[in-house]
Amino acid sequence: MENSVLIRTVNLTKIYPSGEQPITALRDVNLVFQAGEFAGLVGPSGSGKTTLLNIVGSLDVPTSGSVEVLGEKIETLSHKKAARLRNRHIGFIFQTFNLLPVYTVYENVEFPLLLLGMTAAARRKAVRDALAWVGLSDREHSRPAQLSGGQSQRVAIARAVVKKPDLVLADEPTANLDADNSHHILHTMEDINRDLGTTFLFSTHDAKVIAHLRRKITLVDGRVTADEARTT
Amino acid sequence: MIIPKLAFRNLIGNGAKTWLNALVLSFSFVAIIWGQSLFEGMDREMSKVTIDQEAGGGQYWAGAYDPYDPATIDDAPAAIPADLAADAAAGRAAPILIVSATIYPKGRMFPALLKGVDPDQAVLKLPFDRLLGGDGEIPGLIGARTAKSTGLAKGDTVTVRWRDASGTFDAADVVVVDVFQTQVQTVDSGLIWVPLETLQAMTGRPGRATVVTVPVGPAPRSYPGWGFQGYDVLLKDIKSFVQAKSLGFSIFYVTLMALALLAIFNTQILSIWHRRREIGMLIALGMPRGRVIALFTLEGALLSILAAAVGAVYGLPLLIYMSKHGWVLPAGQADSFGLALDKALYPAYSTGLVFGTILLVLAATTIVSFLPTRKIVTLKPTDALKGKWS
Ligand SMILES: Nc1ncnc2c1ncn2[C@@H]1O[C@H](COP(=O)(O)OP(=O)(O)OP(=O)(O)O)[C@@H](O)[C@H]1O
Ligand SMILES: [Mg+2]
Numbered sequence: 001m002e003n004s005v006l007i008r009t010v011n012l013t014k015i016y017p018s019g020e021q022p023i024t025a026l027r028d029v030n031l032v033f034q035a036g037e038f039a040g041l042v043g044p045s046g047s048g049k050t051t052l053l054n055i056v057g058s059l060d061v062p063t064s065g066s067v068e069v070l071g072e073k074i075e076t077l078s079h080k081k082a083a084r085l086r087n088r089h090i091g092f093i094f095q096t097f098n099l100l101p102v103y104t105v106y107e108n109v110e111f112p113l114l115l116l117g118m119t120a121a122a123r124r125k126a127v128r129d130a131l132a133w134v135g136l137s138d139r140e141h142s143r144p145a146q147l148s149g150g151q152s153q154r155v156a157i158a159r160a161v162v163k164k165p166d167l168v169l170a171d172e173p174t175a176n177l178d179a180d181n182s183h184h185i186l187h188t189m190e191d192i193n194r195d196l197g198t199t200f201l202f203s204t205h206d207a208k209v210i211a212h213l214r215r216k217i218t219l220v221d222g223r224v225t226a227d228e229a230r231t232t
Numbered sequence: 233m234i235i236p237k238l239a240f241r242n243l244i245g246n247g248a249k250t251w252l253n254a255l256v257l258s259f260s261f262v263a264i265i266w267g268q269s270l271f272e273g274m275d276r277e278m279s280k281v282t283i284d285q286e287a288g289g290g291q292y293w294a295g296a297y298d299p300y301d302p303a304t305i306d307d308a309p310a311a312i313p314a315d316l317a318a319d320a321a322a323g324r325a326a327p328i329l330i331v332s333a334t335i336y337p338k339g340r341m342f343p344a345l346l347k348g349v350d351p352d353q354a355v356l357k358l359p360f361d362r363l364l365g366g367d368g369e370i371p372g373l374i375g376a377r378t379a380k381s382t383g384l385a386k387g388d389t390v391t392v393r394w395r396d397a398s399g400t401f402d403a404a405d406v407v408v409v410d411v412f413q414t415q416v417q418t419v420d421s422g423l424i425w426v427p428l429e430t431l432q433a434m435t436g437r438p439g440r441a442t443v444v445t446v447p448v449g450p451a452p453r454s455y456p457g458w459g460f461q462g463y464d465v466l467l468k469d470i471k472s473f474v475q476a477k478s479l480g481f482s483i484f485y486v487t488l489m490a491l492a493l494l495a496i497f498n499t500q501i502l503s504i505w506h507r508r509r510e511i512g513m514l515i516a517l518g519m520p521r522g523r524v525i526a527l528f529t530l531e532g533a534l535l536s537i538l539a540a541a542v543g544a545v546y547g548l549p550l551l552i553y554m555s556k557h558g559w560v561l562p563a564g565q566a567d568s569f570g571l572a573l574d575k576a577l578y579p580a581y582s583t584g585l586v587f588g589t590i591l592l593v594l595a596a597t598t599i600v601s602f603l604p605t606r607k608i609v610t611l612k613p614t615d616a617l618k619g620k621w622s
Contacts, residue, residue: 054614057516059515059516059613059614059617060612060613060614079520079521080520080522083515083518083519083520083521084518084520085518086516086517086518087517087518087519088518090518092516092517094513094516094617096617096618098513099513100510100513100514101245101510102241102242102244102245102246102510103241103245107241111517112517112518114234114237114238115234115517115518115519117234159517
């Protein structure tokens with residue numbers, strides 16, 4: 001596997017100015033991820049997993065310290081450049097709200113490709129492929145309201161991988177999935193990771209996900225308490 | 233190209249709410265076009281009868297004549313230029329002599345104008361041929377308004393006093409041979425039509441006239457001592473009258489429009505609030521904020537295009553019906569408008585009116601759609617995704 005740094009955090013600290021008592025969500029986090037990793041953040045609720053993913057995804061900025069993603073410094077990135085970074089290189093799967101409710105499944109998955117300005121033919125092929133990966137080819141025309149929680153999650157996964165990004169940030173991607181679906185999705189992501197070299201960074205409580213991780217980082221109270229590699 | 237596509241998807245996806253907004257907005261379209269078309273119709277109708285009965289294709293005025301300055305009236309009459317006199321003899325011009333007078337109907341006293349016109353003239357569409365014949369008495373023709381204000385009726389005799397060309401008072405009796413109806417107030421109110429040659433003789437002004445009306449068509453010529461007046465002068469009162477009326481009416485649809493715009497403004501605020509998670513999602517997926525703003529603004533603009541379409545569905549039949557059958561003014565309304573106005577108003581639609589209205593509403597809708605979208609810039613995507621509103 002090639003040795004190129006995709007993400008580097010240096011003394012990353014995030015403090016939310018929440019009323020009287022500011023909340024420190026991340027303290028001095030120093031992590032490096034190589035391209036092609038299949039890694040996960042684990043830890044109790046409120047330990048800072050989502051916060052870290054959001055900052056790496058340029059949706060938020062650190063309070064102090066520095067974060068570099070694909071050569072871009074997140075803390076100094078303009079709105080425009082951050083948007084371009086997300087559009088071109090990062091796929092998101094969010095913990096809660098994921099799909100655009102007025103669009104069909106097909107249109108949701110197509111959306112990132114529209115932003116990229118792909119041709120209609122290329123879009124159609126990519127969307128069909130992505131929906132096949134997550135096993136939802138027959139639901140193209142459904143609206144999000146007509147899907148189960150697990151199905152919505154799978155559409156979100158399809159949307160995150162459809163543009164074959166360098167990095168996929170997945171916040172509890174299996175939260176609503178049963179065991180069968182979880183394994184299916186994880187295998188799909190492993191295939192994408194292997195075939196395209198896409199880096200995956202998860203946040204999860206799910207033992208099924210943890211079993212697939214090649215690197216497990218434990219966060220407690222905003223601090224990294226363990227960083228274990230698994231050799232397969 | 234993605235923004236219009238997405239805006240369109242959002243509108244369709246919003247279903248009933250979209251249609252409701254479009255319907256409200258369409259009322260403004262229809263009201264503005266309907267209202268303005270009535271005034272355009274009023275303008276056309278009034279111009280037409282005024283041309284028929286007073287203005288013709290224009291008028292030559294004797295140099296000193298100023299209809300707004302009574303002091304000029306008795307000094308103005310001048311010898312009719314030979315060409316115009318020849319035209320008049322051939323029915324291609326109608327000289328009119330105007331003399332100020334006082335009339336004494338039933339013992340009361342009114343200032344009035346005597347207007348001498350050739351009963352055989354063929355330029356103006358008024359029943360001046362009634363002034364033909366008569367047995368020794370001076371025949372006079374009056375409009376219904378004058379008849380009403382003076383109490384004169386057909387067959388009545390009225391004493392008229394005037395100054396002749398040398399300034400000497402003289403008086404005679406005029407027999408009202410007929411009363412005519414007209415929509416043009418200025419050929420009726422406060423004046424008595426008499427035969428031109430009679431008035432010239434009565435007042436010692438042979439061969440003279442104050443105004444020579446010519447038919448529509450020939451290009452104006454120039455005669456020393458006479459000035460040609462076109463529609464810019466002769467129809468000026470009508471234009472400014474219609475303008476004043478339409479200005480008053482526009483308050484009505486400005487209000488309607490304001491309501492519609494407020495509804496759109498509100499809908500936009502609501503929809504941005506309601507869709508904050510969606511907006512967070514769009515931003516998270518890499519849509520630049522400027523494009524999100526453009527998207528929401530365009531949604532509003534598309535709404536007004538949809539409204540134009542919705543308005544056309546019920547507005548077009550309505551407007552077509554109106555232009556066929558006219559808008560019947562409530563009894564008494566027509567005359568209170570004062571100027572030439574028929575009992576029913578026939579709206580007139582110009583492409584300028586229709587497209588102007590569409591552009592106006594489009595611009596207004598776009599602006600009120602844009603205003604609330606500036607809020608988007610202040611949304612943090614992480615908060616927006618969670619449904620927080622900062
Ligand atoms: N926008 C915010 N404002 C204030 N505090 C916040 C905000 N977002 C997160 N926090 C706080 O920061 C801490 C870390 O939150 P975070 O969402 O990163 O946890 P997490 O590890 O993802 O938890 P979970 O497993 O429950 O999803 C928590 O104490 C949370 O209350
Ligand atoms: Mg979380």
